[in-house]
Amino acid sequence: MSGARNLSAALRRARVPRPRIALRPTSSQTPLPTTAARSFTVSSTVQATKEIKFTSDAYPNVKRNPNFAELTPDHVTYFKELLGSQSAVIDGVSTDASDDIEPFNSDWMRKYRGHARLVLKPQSTEEVSKVLKYCNENKLAVVPQGGNTGLVGGSVPVFDEIVLNTSRMNNIRSFDQASGVLVADAGVILEVADQYLAERDHLFPLDLGAKGSCHIGGNVSTNAGGLRLLRYGSLHGSVLGLEAVLPDGTIVDALSTLRKNNTGYDLKQLFIGSEGTIGLITAVSIQCPPRPKAVNVAYFGLESFDQVQQAFLQAKGQLSEILSAFELMDGRSQRLVQEVTGKKQPVEGEYPFYCLIETSGSNAEHDMEKLEAFLENVMSEGIVADGVLAQDETQFQALWSWREGITESLSHLGGTYKYDVSIPLSELYQLVEDCKQRLTEKGFVGDDDSFPVRAVVGYGHMGDANLHLNVAVRRYDKEVEKAIEPWVYEWIQKRQGSISAEHGLGIAKREFIGYSQNDTMVKLMKQLKNLYDPNGIMNPYKYI
């Protein structure tokens, strides 16, 4: 990467007294880059929506629940009167609004497509309450939808569920500078929240590729993990409170802004990761850390997965409290990004593995000293073969794009079978090798168009033992799918892993929960679902 600092040179420099300069901007105004450049948007894929196969066809064993009512013009009239504004209702029942509705009926991966004929966009918690109460009383099924950036079809209707979209609930309600607690509506876009916080020297404790489109309510309801969980922890720890509406219209006001509150069962936790199946989150209160004054990024190539593991342990020990990301990308994933973007890879030569390390701290000089000591160590011990260190904001963005660009690059190449799994660290990459071998032996993998599978790639959040196994296909193919599933789930089950680390269950994995949860757990989960949603109207056909 032109201008980026080569690590070998850095190493040579490290032997002599180093000038103590911050290599990254340290202004508190722009300590972390905004991610507009590295976020994808959903809209670009909308025009081709109609070519997407209906989920009801792709999953023929999923049948519409006959207990649910069919939408009538009377229902629509009720909603129009209730929500008032024209823009709050997209009516495909009384009118032909299919073009307007299609973007809400499918996902950006072009994998899931529903038959919804009504989209509602309430603007307040009270409106959500009235909508859900009416739906519950009239047995109208509902699919909650935020930014619709999910990967498992959780926010897309399957049949004619009403889409309850949170995009018009997008106010930041409050921020307290002393405590760092932000309270915001569910429909606030993650990047908007983070920019608001950036202006106040704070950071949203979650970051992910879909930042420019996803809603924080969706993030919480799917328990999103993302790029810096390693540093800022899970939403189960950082979410202090939330407001949600149960199917019967009950408003659950648990919007505490207190860091500690041991007064009864922590009910809000049930909504975190419940994918809209027991209620709709309308607002979130979240603990936000001070924005780091210094951020550094290094990108390097490694010869083996064993060395990746060694590098990770060294980073944990030496970078410790300033380590904010340790991302893994295999060689194939990086070549795919290179093919799609045409960009030159950051390091010369080809390696089977690449890692991206980010540090975030309060003192640029200290951080750089720790990072250099770490790099000196891993390079002198032969753990890291070659690498670069970002010298400015542009390079910071550029290096991150090699990690964050994988998902989008894959989407340009055709379809992708995506598996987001947790596996004990030592076997993390073995799944990719085994899957590639299996599909190759079955004759599915090849370089020309006669083979359905283009590549088997692996990348993910090494720091969280979270692998994204992606099988890039030229076309979706039932035979390929059958060769992967349930084999992949059995592979994970044997290692006590999780079949969904951070993407959730949605419709894609609803059948496979048994590979990661025992019968007792599933029974207890169904009991909870029945308790809160006895009519089953919330996000049906999904989750469990």
Place this chain on the structure above:
Amino acid sequence: MSGARNLSAALRRARVPRPRIALRPTSSQTPLPTTAARSFTVSSTVQATKEIKFTSDAYPNVKRNPNFAELTPDHVTYFKELLGSQSAVIDGVSTDASDDIEPFNSDWMRKYRGHARLVLKPQSTEEVSKVLKYCNENKLAVVPQGGNTGLVGGSVPVFDEIVLNTSRMNNIRSFDQASGVLVADAGVILEVADQYLAERDHLFPLDLGAKGSCHIGGNVSTNAGGLRLLRYGSLHGSVLGLEAVLPDGTIVDALSTLRKNNTGYDLKQLFIGSEGTIGLITAVSIQCPPRPKAVNVAYFGLESFDQVQQAFLQAKGQLSEILSAFELMDGRSQRLVQEVTGKKQPVEGEYPFYCLIETSGSNAEHDMEKLEAFLENVMSEGIVADGVLAQDETQFQALWSWREGITESLSHLGGTYKYDVSIPLSELYQLVEDCKQRLTEKGFVGDDDSFPVRAVVGYGHMGDANLHLNVAVRRYDKEVEKAIEPWVYEWIQKRQGSISAEHGLGIAKREFIGYSQNDTMVKLMKQLKNLYDPNGIMNPYKYI
């Protein structure tokens, strides 16, 4: 404090080039001090148990639930056969074992005392399952008990509940060096777990004064907060999995060791902080951070609460990722410790407020540089009046003892009305002032024995906006109690605070949950309690 480094001297030194030496031992074997010296033990207060008033007398409106069966010798025979070992059953039903049972019948504060006649100490999850199943079928009420170090009477029986004590379930099941995940039985003592981790360069992400006695199962079931929540987050974030037994004997095996696992409702969260009311936690899986290589402690005096707030904001900004504790102690609390221990206070002169700051990091030199810059800043701006910096392990312990010794010192002076509350930071200390004024106006506060109230003191975890309001009394007095309650709860409710930040509800606060939770939340909580414990046998008369 003799030998400790005075900050004024430190400041003068800070102007000239500083020798880069670590002021604390940096050996990975003993980076954080063990807390044997600073932990209290429960046993010392046991001999006088019989003088403690029965809870049933102190709370005459709490009546024994007539649906519960009375224990018979037949029940005892069943448990003896089931648990086998002599040491597993203390039988006060068939025999007079009251001397042996009394320690389990009361709490270390000598505030709560039950009428239990049977103590069971199962040694495995299966035994717990069989015990609870039998109790549920026979309508025998149960009180789960770990180290019995609670402050709200949660682990002490009220009437004749069977004490289900976890002390014999005390094995560490596994520890994974690469991920830092510890799996241990509920009855492992917190300090034992932490020492085990210390030998493996890791840290238990929770620390509190009762460390030498409390069980990790009890910590999780009460969602303990403690001294370093500011740094390591709440147990809702760090607990990765748990194993628990429901009242009907169902074993909930959710003992995942994965950092990320989005496969269904996160049921384990319900047990965290549920105080044994829906089941008994038998094992815990928890994410443990690397043990910091360098730990520093500073203690200083300040002239006003406004300056305490300024110091805290400066610490958050400047110490940021290495700040591991910011504790507040008022002048009265420190004089009480001085009176009881006879020790010389760490700083000369009297101040209305004292703070203890701890940093934990991976590089002693960097940490000291940050700490010195912070201290230079707060002293040159006149925020901090005077202070000391620990120079070695002994001084580290000594400084912490001024914070951790408050609870025990108070217990030597008579009784204490304890309120553990969350309040927005700006008004945190106002509660102490207002309470003192109220009790003084009522003529309760004075220096000689004719006054029931000795002192109104405040201390706590500034970093979490968590205040411990303690009214030290020469004798428990209903008039004093009436002057404090519900006034104190109304005061907190007006500020949207929490009436229990970290100590929980137990029996002490069961009536007052309405001050921090609305009716809907209480209704939903009762619904959950009924779902999991329809007979209400788990820790009755408490919580909600």
